[in-house]
Amino acid sequence: MTFISIQEALTKGKGTVAIRGWIYRERGSNEFKFIVVRDSSNIIQCVFKKEKFSSTDWDELDKLTVESSMTVEGTLKEDKRAPTGYELQAEKFTVVQRAEPFPITKDQSAEFLLDVRHLSIRSRRLVAVMKIRHTVMKAFRAYFMSQKFLEMAPPIFTPNACEGGSTLFEVKYYKEKMYLTQSWQLYAEAAVFALERIFCISPCFRAEKSKTSRHLSEFWMAEMEATWIGLPELLTFAEDCVSHVVQTVLQENAEELKILERDVEKLKKIKAPFYRKTYAEVLKILDEKEGLKIPFGKDLRTIEEDLVMKHFDKPLMVTNYPKEIMAFYKKRDPKQPDTCLCFDMLAPEGYGEIIGGSERDTDVKELEKALKKEGEKIENYQWYLDTRRYGSVQHGGFGMGVERVVSWICGLDNIKDAIPFPRTMIRFKP
Ligand code: 4AD
Numbered sequence: 285m286t287f288i289s290i291q292e293a294l295t296k297g298k299g300t301v302a303i304r305g306w307i308y309r310e311r312g313s314n315e316f317k318f319i320v321v322r323d324s325s326n327i328i329q330c331v332f333k334k335e336k337f338s339s340t341d342w343d344e345l346d347k348l349t350v351e352s353s354m355t356v357e358g359t360l361k362e363d364k365r366a367p368t369g370y371e372l373q374a375e376k377f378t379v380v381q382r383a384e385p386f387p388i389t390k391d392q393s394a395e396f397l398l399d400v401r402h403l404s405i406r407s408r409r410l411v412a413v414m415k416i417r418h419t420v421m422k423a424f425r426a427y428f429m430s431q432k433f434l435e436m437a438p439p440i441f442t443p444n445a446c447e448g449g450s451t452l453f454e455v456k457y458y459k460e461k462m463y464l465t466q467s468w469q470l471y472a473e474a475a476v477f478a479l480e481r482i483f484c485i486s487p488c489f490r491a492e493k494s495k496t497s498r499h500l501s502e503f504w505m506a507e508m509e510a511t512w513i514g515l516p517e518l519l520t521f522a523e524d525c526v527s528h529v530v531q532t533v534l535q536e537n538a539e540e541l542k543i544l545e546r547d548v549e550k551l552k553k554i555k556a557p558f559y560r561k562t563y564a565e566v567l568k569i570l571d572e573k574e575g576l577k578i579p580f581g582k583d584l585r586t587i588e589e590d591l592v593m594k595h596f597d598k599p600l601m602v603t604n605y606p607k608e609i610m611a612f613y614k615k616r617d618p619k620q621p622d623t624c625l626c627f628d629m630l631a632p633e634g635y636g637e638i639i640g641g642s643e644r645d646t647d648v649k650e651l652e653k654a655l656k657k658e659g660e661k662i663e664n665y666q667w668y669l670d671t672r673r674y675g676s677v678q679h680g681g682f683g684m685g686v687e688r689v690v691s692w693i694c695g696l697d698n699i700k701d702a703i704p705f706p707r708t709m710i711r712f713k714p
């Protein structure tokens with residue numbers, strides 16, 4: 285018999301089938317054994333009746349442990365009491381490997397589960413998150429492909445800082461010193477004059493010194509860059525893209541959202557247009573509604589972002605942050621010269637910043653000034669400044685934090701569960 289997935293068996297609902305997988309749960313009596321088998325698609329309860337098996341087979345069934353791998357052949361029967369509505373009445377089985385006692389049992393601490401992530405990755409919860417993560421990346425890609433963007437591979441080793449020197453990971457590169465990329469952006473700004481509309485989904489590295497539930501040392505960023513666009517077009521791309529991502533997950537991952545007990549009504553509302561406010565307007569909201577006075581020129585911290593987002597049920601795009609606290613490449617707004625043509629997208633429900641983006645400065649003198657202010661050596665950035673010397677045009681882009689979006693959509697407590705093997709300042713094994 286050929287094997288089918290457990291989900292295919294559940295969809296079939298009747299007849300004889302053969303499945304294979306791992307023991308999720310088992311219990312039994314002298315007459316029956318109930319073994320719930322899982323594979324990547326779902327779980328199914330298999331019932332073994334003693335009278336159908338030889339005594340050697342029954343002994344073998346009796347010794348089976350959680351996470352043992354096995355195959356089961358039998359007849360499907362609808363049963364409302366079974367965890368997924370059907371039972372497989374087993375006629376034949378083989379044991380592929382009998383597992384040693386599995387170290388993960390009920391009620392273990394989050395830290396222990398991270399210590400054994402190579403095993404806890406099998407949990408239904410993490411499987412659900414990883415499936416949603418897959419959809420998030422697929423939907424980001426599909427959205428930008430539908431807008432005629434090309435996927436471009438950025439380098440991971442880089443000689444430059446993009447988002448400030450303090451979070452750079454230094455690596456030995458033969459006899460040289462190099463860094464792991466913080467963002468594809470500087471390379472995207474070179475490639476955009478060749479390909480015009482590009483995107484990537486790539487790992488990024490930042491030596492974050494803070495222990496928060498939102499920061500990883502290794503995370504994935506989904507980024508886009510295009511020529512002939514300014515802040516208004518960027519905002520439209522950002523809200524359309526995030527709406528598309530959330531709506532695609534709702535369509536394709538209803539089962540996973542159920543496993544995660546996510547309130548989907550909140551996600552159904554996530555459709556463009558999103559809210560828009562300037563940084564100055566946000567300071568006003570904090571002052572008037574939260575009694576919090578933040579002076580112009582101070583960056584918004586997590587706590588302030590969360591206070592603002594109490595007042596919004598859809599993402600908020602905050603534009604025009606103060607120029608003096610922004611990365612060197614963000615273009616000054618000619619209409620409000622103490623601010624930049626930039627934006628952050630903040631997610632509702634306390635998930636904070638999910639996107640950062642801007643129009644790029646095209647003025648070599650301004651860029652040199654801003655780089656000096658950040659303490660960078662201009663000569664290291666000559667290649668980047670070249671992009672402004674040969675037919676420069678207005679361009680811009682943004683980066684979406686994949687794990688931030690996955691955390692929000694899944695309703696996770698900690699970003700570490702949004703990536704299969706998390707790396708933070710204090711967590712880098714297994
Ligand atoms: O706001 P950021 O730093 O923007 C950039 O890197 C730009 N160069 C992007 C661009 O314009 N192409 O980072 C973008 C997003 C943030 O909004 C956040 O969602 C995520 O990346 N992010 C992190 N996610 C997890 N852990 C970290 N340490 C992160 N740092 C940033």
Ligand code: MG
Pocket residue numbers: 628637639640
């Ligand atoms: Mg940012």
